[in-house]
Amino acid sequence: MTYDTNRHTIRPALRRAARAVALAAALFLPAAVLAAPAQAASSCTVNGVPVTSTVIRGTEAADTIECSSGVAADTLVEALGGDDTITLAGIVAGRVRGGDGADRSTLTSGELTGDLDGQMGRDVFEVRGPVKGNIRGGQDDDDIHLYGNAPVGPAADVRGAKGADKITLDVGADVDGLVEGNDERDEIRVLGTVNPSGKVHGNAGPDFIRVHINRGIVDPRPGPGDDCMVDVGNPCVPES
Template identity: 35%
Template sequence: MHGQRHDCPGHLRERPDGNDVILCATVDADATVDGLGGDDTIAVAGSVNGTVSAGAGMDHLSVFASGSVSGVVVGDGGDGDGGDGDDHITVAGVVTSSGDILGGAGNDFLLVGVNNGLVNGGDSSDYCRVASGNGPVGFEYPL
């Protein structure tokens, strides 16, 4: 993968057209991590209490098993009509009741462990699997 590697500060808005690798320990409630344009990889080792947005492009977003999502993880930049990339979103931990996983526009692939919140594939043809908890919405192909 080319582009730049960034360690995650509180707010990150860089390289609108770059293919970035963004690594975060956690994402605080008032923080936004935004990959903007490009085919980005964003990985969070701990909890997401703020917002992680991939932006336009074919992106990979991961929240590892030690983390939970009580904020928002979105594949297309958060507005539902901007980025239409085919995103891969994996949450190995727990999506809490206040957490949202949103694929947005594009043919997305979503894998979620425990879902107590909302998992929504969005527009286009999406593949989704939720291991337990609330079922996903807005998807065409269960895994």
């Protein structure tokens, strides 16, 4: 009788290898589960009281909310009712909502990569840092001011939304993304440049648009009584 030594040697080796793989999987699976990232909390103050959470809320009265170290992507800052003052610095990657009332939201430094939404009431926005996310005035007559160190990035959307809104972009706040008024009579002034990828839309309502240098698209959109002017570059034309 012939005895196959190779077969009897290989099979135990394969069984040992299979047990080793199974043991390794059992050891590493819990570590992988434990390594799953948790939601990142943010640290702010609400009326002088420190709050660290993924949801930071004000009250139905007038609140002062300060987030000096940024807002993480998983964080919601919600001022709720009242005429609130919201002061932000650092990288604002989460969502910031003014709620009801005439709110004032200020980005003193850093950059906006998340969402800033005034919601109800006549809100004021002052932005002193690059806009790579979204700014939305909300449901009333809002004032959005982007200073010279607040350019609008290619993926950004700055919109007044409902109401007769005023949107001002200082020299240096060039537009590579979208700036739009939306409903009612909006006033949009770009004192710098709309770059080739940039767009300025008036949308519904008799809008006033003034752009200093236009290398992109400035379109008042349909609406009787639009007043659109470009100092240098491409004229105001409907986007095809």
